[in-house]
Amino acid sequence: MALSMLAQESGSVTSEQIEHLHRRFKQLSQDQLTIRKENFDSIPDLEFNPIRGKIVHAFFDKRNLRQESDGLAEEINFEDFLTIMSYFRPIEMNMDEEQLDRFRKEKLKFLFHMYDSDHDGKITLQEYRNVVEELLSGNPHLEKESARSIADGAMMEAASICVGQMGPDQVYEGITFEDFLKMWQGIDIETKMHVRFLNVDTIAHCY
């Protein structure tokens, strides 16, 4: 029942795909009803992902789970799992402008929440630095300092895009979601942030 509801809610996800996801969910949770963070550790391919922590975190972020409250969930059930997955839906041909816009915002929000680790609605310099450091952690030859300066540069860039010329003592505290949207103008996130399995019939691929 929850499944069919979700299927409707998340649009293009077919029941077949949901079944596949459910199988996968059970596999991850070892037949429990919920998944905890530790369950993600069992995915071998994830190990090399430099921003793995952030991604796993996003699965437990209550903001992404469309819940009222803030903070981190201890465990998520299948419904939540599907909710997260629905962020990676592809666009559909028949979407109108308004839907597209909402769709786009949704995806960006997910991304934004990933960056904004302290849930204050702003990506501060420190948070940005953390992300960049993680992103670059795959390359052992780049020092932390470089990562920091890259983040600093990016932040400056962001400030320029979002605020333009800043006033005298104006402080750019961090990237708000509105600023984030501004930065993404012109980049078609909706054409980038999606995963194929949610579009075509999935091959149940398990290991």
Next chain:
Amino acid sequence: MDDVTSFPNASSTVFHLSRKVTSVVPESCLLILLGLGLGGIVLAVAKKAEYQLEPNMFFLFLLPPIVLDSGYFMPSRLFFDNIGAILTYAVVGTLWNSFATGTALWGLHRAGLMDPGIEAGLMDFLLFGSLISAVDPVAVLAVFEEVHVNETLFIIVFGESLLNDAVTVVLYKVFNSFVELGPAHIHATDYVKGVASFFLVSLGGTAVGLLFAFLLALITRFTKRVRIIEPLFVFLLAYVAYLAAEMVSLSAILAVTFCGICCKKYVEANISQKSRTTVKYTMKTLASSSETIIFMFLGISAVDTSKWTWDTALVLGTLFFILLFRAVGVVLQTYVLNRFRLIPLDRIDQVVMSYGGLRGAVAFALVILLDREKVKAKDYFVATTIVVVFFTVIVQGLTIKPLVTWLKVKRSDHHKPTLNEELHEHAFDHILAAVEDIVGHHGYHYWRDKWEQFDKKYLSQLLMRKSAYRLRDEIWDVYYKLNIRDAISFVDQGGHVHSAAKLSLPSMPSRTSMSESSVTNLLRESGSGACLDLQVIDTVRSRRDKEDAAMHHVLRGSLYKPRRRYKASYSRHFISPDKQERQDKEIFRQNMKRRLETFKSTKHNVCSSKSKARLKEKGRKKKNISLTKETANGKTHRSVPWQDAAPVLVMVSSEEEESDSSETEKEDDEGIVFVARATDEVLQGKTTPGSLDVCPSPCIIPPSPTLAEKELPWKGDQADLAVYVSSETTKIVPVDMQKAWNQSISSLESIASPPGIESGPQHRRFACPVLEEQPQSASQAMPEQSSCFQFPSHLSKSGRSQSDSSPDGPEQQELQPLMATEEQGRVPPSAEPRWLMFNKAGHL
């Protein structure tokens, strides 16, 4: 051959010059028409066609550069992201086109609609269909480069035109041999062989390309001592790949394409900057030369009437069928593809793709290659091919641009890469890969991620220089490029401003011309560095003390020296590639420091940079005002860029002047500006700042300088004050500011001694990137700076000592001498011949 080739190049240059024509008519059209004209002249004079597009010349010399260029500069990420669609169109589409066109033409022939003189069977028509149906990379590139459709559309059409070569070659060879054998002798095994040869030719060609790409990358890893021949290796090995594939009858185009695509990453990392530039420009030059020659010769060869025989039905039929089947093929394939594609190709895309299927020189060369003995209808085919090529290149080439505009096809947006974008893209890649991992679905992202890991672990290690490998990271690359660009533009501006200063005219355009979005500019312009932390303001030492101290650092550390250093590293960077690594690092370090500096959020750091910024602001303002006055128009004040102000710092050269007492004293006035301004702000209870906050920063500059300037007179000579206020203030300062100003003036008048008062927190922009703070042995440093900033040496000295012995106590003592000098210091400015003086002149 030489004079022949140079000639088309010259004409191509002419076309380049006449932009008006080429904005409407694609260059390829013009070249073909020109070729036609030339061929006509030659024919009229010599009575026979002299020049021909020889297939051998075409395939061995003209085609490789174009293919290599397109392969090497192919946006590989985009290419591989769309590889599915590209392959489908290239293989299935081309097969469909050739068979459908061949069969339909055969049907037409059977129906008796064609000249009965055409002796051709099904095999002949299929052969013709195979050569006429392939989309031509040269033609597509020539037309699409000018149309600027969105990159996905472009890569699909262009990728198809490159990759369909394998299909074309195989079909052409198979049918050619079938025709030669005669229909009677063809066995079932021959068909099987044909199919097998397709895989052999395409995969074999690709393998040859990959092999040579690997070799090439490996070789460039060890060319450190022979930089000069690095570019040679690139061309040589790519060409060898082409020849090798051609020799064993594999798809040479595929070989070169994949060689180019795959080697680029490693080669670019290995070879020096100079070689990179050389490769780039040589490749582009060769490619466009070849393209020019090809189109010219197409035109010239077409007039050779002895080679072709006209048949209206065949020509019209072919034209109709290729257009029809192309459209049908595209629609059908897209329908299937869209079920798998994440970004569906919509109807407009399909129209452009159908219409963009241009035929070109490859078809022509192939048809010329036919053996007249075996293929009886060769002359008819030649005529038809020429017409088809001309039609597609000229008619479709001419109309595709209006069509694209009319259909409102998404155009490509050429924006500079930004750091944020790059970061997010990378985050995306990882997120998507992670999601696929989590879901347990091994899709595209999964394999790309796997490939990247493999590449990082083994391939890059093997194929890249150690030094290059270490810093190999795309994010870092973007950052690096932005930094270099900034540094270069910084130097450029430095030079620019310098000269402008000499002329004592602010050069307005220089500001607008510089790239607004660049990070460094931001730093300079928006003063984000100064703005990151408000709380700093609350940490109050003696401001004056701080400002003076910071002024030293600013002057010393960021203004004069860095410029020189930048210049040095800039030129070194480009002159001696051997030292490049070190230089790169240096540039980085400087840029990084600068950035870090501005971003430091720990209190004391920000504090210093803050005050620095503030001070700098002052300096700038001063300068600005002087410039403004110089130009003597009110409007300048809002647009006077800091760069124009910056020359102040560069003026070290005028050290003799510095010794000049009159000048020194002049500068005293400016030194005092800070105090005065501070006073007024403090007294006003920050009315000024409030109003300033509202303004966008560019507008802010003028008022404050004015204030500052105004205050100079007050310092030196109270009597003058009124005059200044009336004349200058009204001109430049907005109304509310004026009010504030007047208040402050009155308050200032009531105050006896300015030194004790702290400067207001309100100094905006961060003029120049601060490279580093240099702890200075001030006594020697100071004179230089003072010269830069037109400060009297003793003044600056006092400032220095304050900074060194920061306690507030000494400050008072130090200030006394300052005051004294100022009072003495008012000397008529007229004595000064140099530009420095116009500051003064302005006041007075």
